[in-house]
Amino acid sequence: MGRYQQADPEAPGALINALSPALLRFFRSQPGSREQADDLLQETWMRIHRVRHTYRPGEPVLPWVYAIARRVRVDGYRKTRRVTAHETAMEVLPEAPQIVERRSSPFDFETLIAALPEAQREVIIMLKVGGLTLEEAARATSSTVGAVKQKAHRAYEKLRTMLESSTKDASRREQ
DSSP states (O other): OHHHHTTOTTHHHHHHHHHHHHHHHHHHTSSSOHHHHHHHHHHHHHHHHHTGGGOOTTSOHHHHHHHHHHHHHHHHHHHHHHHHHHOOOOSOOOOOOOOOOOOOOTTOHHHHHHTSOHHHHHHHIIIIISOOOHHHHHHHTTSOHHHHHHHHHHHHHHHHHHHHHHHHHHHHHHO
16 A cells, blocks of 8 residues: 555555455445445545545555445445435336346355344454454444454354254254
């Protein structure tokens, strides 16, 4: 990030290649389409470019990037709500062709994480997918380390309960 601030021509590509997969997973874990996730990712990189001067060299990059991504996601949600509230359907569009998607198992990460409340899902993605520390996740979510720990603990408990009930249901069906 320091090289990016100093206008190194190779720095933006390296930063984008390193962080985009985790940011895309962060956006795709939220309800919405893949196109919306791609749009949010692009908007995040545009914002990072505009505010790159606010990054303090020597500070961890991930909390700074995730804080920007979180704000982009909130702004995207608000924009979608505004548009749908004022949108009027003009005509019925033909249905898009059915795309066969892979069947998700009850143990699929996206399926499990989608059942969590928003705040817990966000923390789990930052910690486990993004690889942030508790302190970095707290900084990215503008909360305390204790609050992050509490959200993560509650998410783990809910996931554990869901996995246990899925395992019991699967064993009952086999009998």
